[in-house]
Amino acid sequence: MPDVLAVPIEHQFDDATQQREAATMGMWLFIATEILLFGGMFLGYTAYRHAYPSAFAEASRHTLIAFGGTNTAVLLISSTVMAFAVRAASQNRRKLLGLLLFVTASLGVLFLVIKGLEYAHEINEHLLPGRAFHIDAADPQHAELFFYIYWLMTGVHALHVTIGVVLITFFAFRAWFRDAFRNHDTPIELLGLYWHFVDIVWVFLFPLIYMIDRHS
Amino acid sequence: MNEPSARTYLFTGIALLAFLGLTIAAAYVNLGPLNTGVAMAISFAKGALIVLFFMHIRYSKPILWVFVGAGFFWLGIMLVLAMSDYMSRGWN
Amino acid sequence: MTTATLQAAPQPRPLTKPTYLADGKTIRSWLLTTDHKRIAILYMISITLFFFIGGAAATMMRLELLTPQGDLVTSETYNKLFTIHGVVMVWFFLIPSIPTVLGNFLVPLMIGARDVAFPKLNLASWYLFMAGGAFAVFSIITGGVDTGWTFYTPYSSTYANGHVIAMATGIFIAGFGSIATGLNFIVTIHKMRAPGLTWFRLPMFIWTIYTTSLILVLATPVLAITLTLMALERAFGVGIFNPAMGGDPLLFQHLFWFYSHPAVYIMILPGMGVVSELIPCFARKQMFGYRFVAYATVAIGVFGFLVWGHHMFVSSQSIYAGMIFSILSFAVSVPSAIKVFNWTATLYKGSIRFQTPMLYALGFVGLFTIGGLTGLFLACLAVDVHVHDTYFVIAHFHYIMVGGMVMGYLGGLHFWWPKITGRLYPERLAKLSAVTIFLGFNLTFFPQFILGYLGMPRRYPVYAPEFQVLNVFSTAGASILAVGYVLPLAYLLWSLRWGRVAGPNPWQATGLEWTTSSPPPTDNFEKTPIVTEGPYAYDAQAAEAELEAGHA
Numbered sequence: 001m002p003d004v005l006a007v008p009i010e011h012q013f014d015d016a017t018q019q020r021e022a023a024t025m026g027m028w029l030f031i032a033t034e035i036l037l038f039g040g041m042f043l044g045y046t047a048y049r050h051a052y053p054s055a056f057a058e059a060s061r062h063t064l065i066a067f068g069g070t071n072t073a074v075l076l077i078s079s080t081v082m083a084f085a086v087r088a089a090s091q092n093r094r095k096l097l098g099l100l101l102f103v104t105a106s107l108g109v110l111f112l113v114i115k116g117l118e119y120a121h122e123i124n125e126h127l128l129p130g131r132a133f134h135i136d137a138a139d140p141q142h143a144e145l146f147f148y149i150y151w152l153m154t155g156v157h158a159l160h161v162t163i164g165v166v167l168i169t170f171f172a173f174r175a176w177f178r179d180a181f182r183n184h185d186t187p188i189e190l191l192g193l194y195w196h197f198v199d200i201v202w203v204f205l206f207p208l209i210y211m212i213d214r215h216s
Numbered sequence: 217m218n219e220p221s222a223r224t225y226l227f228t229g230i231a232l233l234a235f236l237g238l239t240i241a242a243a244y245v246n247l248g249p250l251n252t253g254v255a256m257a258i259s260f261a262k263g264a265l266i267v268l269f270f271m272h273i274r275y276s277k278p279i280l281w282v283f284v285g286a287g288f289f290w291l292g293i294m295l296v297l298a299m300s301d302y303m304s305r306g307w308n
Numbered sequence: 309m310t311t312a313t314l315q316a317a318p319q320p321r322p323l324t325k326p327t328y329l330a331d332g333k334t335i336r337s338w339l340l341t342t343d344h345k346r347i348a349i350l351y352m353i354s355i356t357l358f359f360f361i362g363g364a365a366a367t368m369m370r371l372e373l374l375t376p377q378g379d380l381v382t383s384e385t386y387n388k389l390f391t392i393h394g395v396v397m398v399w400f401f402l403i404p405s406i407p408t409v410l411g412n413f414l415v416p417l418m419i420g421a422r423d424v425a426f427p428k429l430n431l432a433s434w435y436l437f438m439a440g441g442a443f444a445v446f447s448i449i450t451g452g453v454d455t456g457w458t459f460y461t462p463y464s465s466t467y468a469n470g471h472v473i474a475m476a477t478g479i480f481i482a483g484f485g486s487i488a489t490g491l492n493f494i495v496t497i498h499k500m501r502a503p504g505l506t507w508f509r510l511p512m513f514i515w516t517i518y519t520t521s522l523i524l525v526l527a528t529p530v531l532a533i534t535l536t537l538m539a540l541e542r543a544f545g546v547g548i549f550n551p552a553m554g555g556d557p558l559l560f561q562h563l564f565w566f567y568s569h570p571a572v573y574i575m576i577l578p579g580m581g582v583v584s585e586l587i588p589c590f591a592r593k594q595m596f597g598y599r600f601v602a603y604a605t606v607a608i609g610v611f612g613f614l615v616w617g618h619h620m621f622v623s624s625q626s627i628y629a630g631m632i633f634s635i636l637s638f639a640v641s642v643p644s645a646i647k648v649f650n651w652t653a654t655l656y657k658g659s660i661r662f663q664t665p666m667l668y669a670l671g672f673v674g675l676f677t678i679g680g681l682t683g684l685f686l687a688c689l690a691v692d693v694h695v696h697d698t699y700f701v702i703a704h705f706h707y708i709m710v711g712g713m714v715m716g717y718l719g720g721l722h723f724w725w726p727k728i729t730g731r732l733y734p735e736r737l738a739k740l741s742a743v744t745i746f747l748g749f750n751l752t753f754f755p756q757f758i759l760g761y762l763g764m765p766r767r768y769p770v771y772a773p774e775f776q777v778l779n780v781f782s783t784a785g786a787s788i789l790a791v792g793y794v795l796p797l798a799y800l801l802w803s804l805r806w807g808r809v810a811g812p813n814p815w816q817a818t819g820l821e822w823t824t825s826s827p828p829p830t831d832n833f834e835k836t837p838i839v840t841e842g843p844y845a846y847d848a849q850a851a852e853a854e855l856e857a858g859h860a
Contacts, residue, residue, distance in 0.1 A: 011831075012416075012423035012500070021277075022425040022499040028280055029491045032287035033529040039291040040533035040563050044548055046295060047302045047559055065240070072236050076262075080229030083270040090219060130545070145554045148546055152537075189272075196270045203262045207255035211243035215251065279498065290526045293613050298562045301617065301629035 007184050020186050027190045031197045034160075038201055041153050045208060048145055055142035060212035062127060062135065062143075063150070067118040068210040071111050072202060078107035079199040082168075086192040089175070089185035097188065098176030101168050104195065108165040115158055122147075150209055157205060160198045167191060220269055228269045235262045325829035327730070342427035343830055348413035348728075350434050355401050355409065356797070358441065361448075362396035363793065365389045370752075370786040373779045378769040386769035387454035388470070394457025396448075399479050400441050402713055403571060406578035407524075408437070408489055410720045411517045413728060415493055417821035417828060418511050420502025420837040425495040433488035440482025447474035456767065458568070461549040461560040465541040472542055476535040483528045483535075490524030493517055502820065504839035508599060511819055511843045515602045516581030519609035523570045523577075527613070531567035534560065558623055565616035573612035575709055576676070577605065579716025580647055583669045586719055587651050588844040589817045590666035591658025592851035595844045597650045604643035604650075611640045621692045630689055637687035644680050648673060659851040663815075664738040668719025671746045675711025679704055682757065697767075700760025703753045711749055718745070718796060725800065726810030730826045733803040737795065745792035751785025818845050 013019040049056045085100035126134040129147050137143040171191055174180040181188055239258045247254060268274040273284055328345045332338070338346060369389050372380040381389065412430065416423055424430050447453055453475045455464040464472050497518050501510075538560065540546040547553025549560040588595045595601060617625060617633030651673050660666070682704040685691050695701065726732050755778040760766075764775045771779070813822040824833050 010427075012421065012425065012427060014836075018499055022495050024276075025280065025283070025498060026426060026491055026495045028283045029494055029525055032283055032290075033487055033491075033525055035287035035291055036294075036526055037529035037533050039294055040530045040537075040566075042291070043294055043298055043563065044537075044559055046299060047556065048554075050299065050302055051556075052554070069236070069240055073233060076229065076232045076236060079266060079270055080225060080232070083225045083228070084222070087219065087222065087225070129547070141554045145547065148548055148553075148555075152540075152546070152548070193271055196266050200263045200266055203266070204256075204259050207239055207243070207252075207259055211239070211251075211255060213251065214243040215246040286522075286526070290613065294530070294566050297614065297617065297629075297632070298559075298566070300632055301558070301562065301626045303626075304628040305626040 023186050023190060024193075027193050031193060034197060034201075038153075038156070041149065041156065042204075045149050045153070048142070048149065049212070052139065052142040052145065055137065055139040056146050057213035057216075058137045058139070059135065059143035059146035059150075060210065061214070062125070063210050064118055064121065065210045065214070067114055067121075068206055071114050072206045074107050074111045074114065075199045075202050078104050078111070079196050081107065082192050082195045086185070086189055089181050089188035092182050092185075094175050094179045094182065097181065098172050101172035101175060101188075105165050105168040105172060108161055108168065108195075111161055112158060112165070115154065153205055154209070157198070157201055160201070164195050164198055168195065220272070220275065224269055228265050231265055232262055235265075325831065325834075327825070327827040328830045329730075329827050331830045340431070342423070342431050344412050344416050344424050344427065344430060345728075345828065345830075347430050347434055348409050348411075351404060351408040351412060351437070354434075354438060354441065355404055358396050358400035359793075361445075362393050362401055363790070365393035365396070367786065367790065369393065370783040372769050373771070374783045376771050376773045376776050376779075381769065383769055384454060387456075387767070388452035390767060391453045391456055391475075392448055395444060395453070395475060395479065397709075398457055398571070398575075399482055400437075400444065402575040402709055403486060404437060404489075405575075405713065405717045406582060406720060407493070407517060407520055407574070408434075410513075410582065410717070410724060411493060411520075411578065412489075414513065414724065414821055415496055415517055416500065417727075417824065417832055418514055418819060419497065419500060419505055420820045420833060420839065421496065421500035422831045422833070424492050425499055426492050429488050430492055433485040433492070436485030436488065437482050440478040440480070440485060443474050443478030443481060447471035447478065450474075458564060459535070459538055459560075460564075461538055461541065461557045462551065465538050465549060473539045476539045480532050480535050483532050486524045487528045490521035490528070493521040494525065497521075502837050502839055505820075508602065509839055509842045510602075512584035512595065512598070512601055512605070513578075513581035515605045516577045516584070519605050520574050520577045523574050523609055523612065527567045527570040527574075530563055531571075534563040534567065537563075558620065558625060561620050561623060561625075562616070565619045566613070569616035569619065570609075570612045572705070572708070573608055575713050577608060579672060579676075579713040580605070582716040582720035582723070583651065583672050584647075585817075585819070586665045586669035586723055587654050587673075588846055589723075589815055590661045590663060590669070591655050591848065592661075592846045593654055593658040593844075593848040594846060595650065596653035596656075597646075598842070598844070600646055601650050604646040607643040608640065608647075611636065611643065615640055615687075618687050618692070621689055622696050634687055634689050638684065641680060641684055648677055648680075657848060659848045659855060662739075664733075664735060664742050665719045665723035665815075667739060667742040667746075668715050668722065671742070672712055672715040672719065675707050675715065675746075675749070679707030679711055682707065695760055697765055698760035699756040699764050699766055702766050703756035703760060706753045706756075710753070715745070718742070721796075721800075723815070724821070725803070726814045727821055727826050727828070729804055729807070730810055731803045731807030732810045732814060733796075733807055734799050737799045741792050741795035741799075744788060744795065748785050748788030748790075748792050752782050752789055753785070755779070755781045755785075818843060 007016045007019075009016055009019055013022070081100055082104045085097055085104060088097040088100055122128060126132050127147055129144050129151065133144050133147070135143045168191060171188065235258050239255055242254050242258070243251065267284060273280060328343055332341070338350065341347060368381065369386065372378065372386060378386070451470050453468070453470040453472050455468045455472060459472070459476065497514060537546070537548050541549055547555045549555045549557050551557060584595065584601060615633055615637040617629055618637045621630050682700070686695065686701065686704060722733060722738060759775055759778050762775070764771055810826050812825050820837050820839070823837060
């Protein structure tokens with residue numbers, strides 16, 4: 001099988017299967033560490049929301065659900081495109097791979113732009129915690145606590161999106177111009193895992209941030 | 217590993233967007249204390265779709281199922297035991 | 309599944325390969341190496357350095373405590389000394405010690421692999437460790453930190469002077485080194501085992517390193533985010549833990565101990581792994597209840613995550629949560645006791661040889677048992693109210709960490725020294741130092757149990773005059789201990805040049821690492837070994853007969 005031989009096998013591995021399975025397993029472990037990294041912040045959120053439910057509900061109604069909802073859709077679509085990109089990589093279709101990666105990265109950029117507009121709006125509305133913070137709420141102190149957590153969690157998430165966009169763009173160029181992943185699609189698969197994970201974090205953040213007691 | 221088909225990806229994507237619509241709709245219905253529970257259940261369903269199909273866990277060896285489970289299980293340990301303090305403290 | 313992928317034997321290699329030590333002599337060949345054995349040596353040198361930094365701080369503290377007055381250093385300096393001692397010893401010596409030195413060296417050798425799964429990541433983790441260490445040393449040199457190694461908020465985030473952020477950054481970066489190491493080991497142990505090496509044929513050291521890696525991977529990220537939040541609070545006034553802004557300082561403690569309690573098991577499990585190798589070898593006997601010891605290892609790792617609240621019994625944590633954490637803490641003693649019983653049962657009717665590694669192993673078992681049992685006192689809610697924040701706690705965890713982990717590390721270092729360097733250390737001097745360490749250790753820390761029980765609080769340079777006698781004992785013990793630690797440094801270095809050549813297997817030990825030459829070639833094995841039996845295939849009766857014949 002000539003295309004199997006094309007994969008460079010590092011000296012510690014015996015064959016391509018072992019190498020690929022080791023890499024995938026490593027990526028999943030990395031994702032487990034990321035779950036716990038975000039988990040620390042989720043615990044902060046849960047503890048304070050449990051302690052100050054009404055302040056959190058009130059603060060949450062100051063967030064822009066239209067922006068948040070659109071952004072969720074953007075990320076879900078980008079994840080779907082990424083899934084097709086991984087498929088294109090495994091089928092050695094380099095132009096399609098490059099194109100789909102580029103679309104994924106563009107959607108990531110769109111997410112960041114929308115998030116940035118939302119941040120700008122919140123700064124104008126004095127919702128950035130600090131000296132200038134001001135909110136019309138019964139319990140402004142704990143509403144501010146909500147916004148600490150909001151900025152923190154979305155900020156760390158946005159950092160992950162940014163890293164993802166940079167990597168995806170880099171890989172897109174490598175696929176398009178160098179055909180770097182012919183018979184060697186493991187890097188693309190791992191990149192996909194990372195991007196899907198970033199998506200999942202947002203899937204949980206979205207209802208927790210934007211939709212506390214929206215009905216009342 | 218048998219790859220999922222393009223149709224699977226497409227349906228997964230559509231299901232995810234449908235769930236998104238459902239989350240938003242459910243948020244505007246007063247379910248009392250259930251609102252958060254419903255929202256989290258939908259989020260878990262979305263996460264499960266992504267993990268199983270986009271991230272290929274559905275087609276992977278059992279050990280990877282264990283690793284995915286371990287991440288969430290340990291997060292659960294942290295939330296449950298720490299909240300056992302907060303929920304029984306009576307500090308308000 | 310794993311064995312299937314490994315069946316393809318590698319192509320035959322030329323018979324005489326250079327040892328890993330001879331394979332490149334330049335500094336560059338060391339600093340850019342991806343060989344797990346060389347990375348182990350890099351770690352060994354680095355953590356030895358950190359050990360003596362942390363030890364210097366401890367020496368200053370013990371000297372200060374010689375008299376009840378604060379006459380050697382100011383209170384502020386004393387605070388900085390115990391912070392330096394804690395931070396350096398925990399994150400830059402104990403946590404990396406056995407996993408990164410012996411683990412890096414032995415994991416691929418013990419499972420019959422050519423290297424770890426991700427050799428470049430392995431080197432990167434050493435650089436992360438060193439970068440973290442550089443931040444910590446910078447913070448020490450430019451004025452130090454006085455928060456204690458736990459960085460409790462709001463003191464650390466609001467009031468403390470000194471370079472808290474630099475110190476936290478150092479720990480944060482070193483933490484990612486730990487994560488990388490743990491991830492590497494888990495994948496290596498899953499994917500790189502030699503044909504026939506099933507899970508229940510693995511040496512117990514591998515089981516403990518696996519469990520330790522699991523803890524590293526799952527707990528360290530929480531430390532990273534916790535220190536980040538603390539640093540953000542300090543730098544920008546983010547109020548997550550600040551009660552003045554509605555935050556809860558106990559949240560910091562929950563997050564911190566979610567990492568730092570399991571971290572205790574990062575520090576002790578690998579020591580248990582080393583002892584589980586030493587005792588069968590020097591008792592010439594199969595390990596008693598191998599499977600139970602393996603299960604107990606994993607159980608300790610998992611239970612270790614369920615008990616962190618016992619550090620917070622007097623912190624205004626809910627009393628009901630305290631009760632749950634207390635009960636769960638008692639539960640950890642079950643798998644720990646299983647291990648002690650199994651080591652003891654392994655010794656029973658063994659053909660025991662009291663060579664240096666065995667002395668360390670026996671010391672470990674005794675000291676760990678004392679440390680573990682006093683842990684039960686502390687896990688008991690009512691007793692903890694009395695002894696919390698006293699020297700009782702200090703004595704307890706030093707029995708685990710110094711009596712346990714450092715003894716384990718030194719025992720392992722002596723045991724595998726011939727494999728690592730190809731040379732034997734001077735046996736008589738080594739025995740002398742093992743006994744010195746054991747005596748010095750007990751003289752240092754046993755009086756602290758009594759001091760704590762009598763109510764002497766930790767973290768003060770000044771104490772009531774009636775405590776002086778016991779403190780003098782403790783300081784005297786510490787100086788003996790210091791001699792015990794300097795001796796191995798001297799004779800191990802001496803042995804590099806003048807030690808007797810060891811040969812591949814000086815202990816007649818089982819295990820794949822002893823089937824290759826000492827020091828091993830870069831690729832570890834001439835050809836991938838095939839495993840057909842379980843570990844510890846020792847025969848006590850044959851060994852005894854051999855011993856008698858030798859003496860007759």
